[in-house]
Amino acid sequence: MSLLPPDPVRRGAIVCAFLAVSGLYFAHTYLFAPVAERAESRRLRIERLEESNQDAGRAAALGDRQLEERLGLYRERIASLEALIPADEEVAALLDAISDEERRAGVEMTMMRPDPMEPGDYYDRLSYQVSVRGDYHSVGSFLTAIASLERIVAPGDLVITPLTPPTGDDESEVGSILASFRIRTYVATPPAPAAPPDSSARNGDAQS
Template sequence: MALVPDDPKQRNAFLVGLVALAVMYFFWDMWYTPRGEELEQLEDQNRRAQILATRGGEQMQERLALYQRHVTQLEQLIPQSEEVPQLLNDMTVEARRVNVDIALMRPEPPEPGEFYTRQSYQLEAVGEYHDVARFLTAVASLSRIITPVDMDVTRLQGNRG
């Protein structure tokens, strides 16, 4: 019994079948199997990404809540417009307490910012060097943010202390 039939019609059918099997094998081996492996890898990466997103989402929510608490705390330090007169009064009280005279307190135009409007004042405080330093420390220790900038320290001309 021969593997290849003797009849030409059967032999042609056999060869066509054999070629078809070879083509299907190469299709399977060269195209379908690598695509399946690639699909499995992508599905595995997708599963891992979903797990990370789930974990990361919780972490992001925690971080967002933490940042919101920090922003709320910072907003509480920035004086509201209705609190400014009380802060100026507190500064005057602190100046008297440390034996400093406030010679000038002149408001300057407000400077709009991204998150708040900055209100500046030109202030002249007269007193002994260490008393002025205690005054600035007291101002910095008030319940709201007050930042002395552009300071000039000069010797007072006259008979003070």
């Protein structure tokens, strides 16, 4: 039994309708659907990229803040350290402060000889050979006072030589000693002088 009507006009209309529906199906299945799927996949990828960019931006902003905080702490520490380093013109006042501590501790300074300056990239190191005489407790107080000065002064290389033994039967009494040591401090390295202008370049400009 034929599924199509015998009328040629109706049969042609049904065939055309079938072909149209089939064309729409195939167009949707093999053309539109893959394109739509690719478009949706692309949209999702763009959304993920945008989210990743936003996350990266937030992380970068947080990292910038943390970096700024760390730099701020670093600058504060550097400033605190530089406040402890005497300026070049303050070295004389620092030596006067050491002399004041000598008198306050009741010791006698028998030598204070400067060593050659040791230049550095940022700070030059100054050192002095020092010898003081006094009883053990007075010398200890003097060394403690030097190490406690506001500016950085570090005593080291200490050598103690007994001078006189204790007198009497009092075991708490101590004799006189000679303490030889080196004190070190630092001063900021002066900036390098500016290079003079290139005379050959200047002469060349004048000739041109």
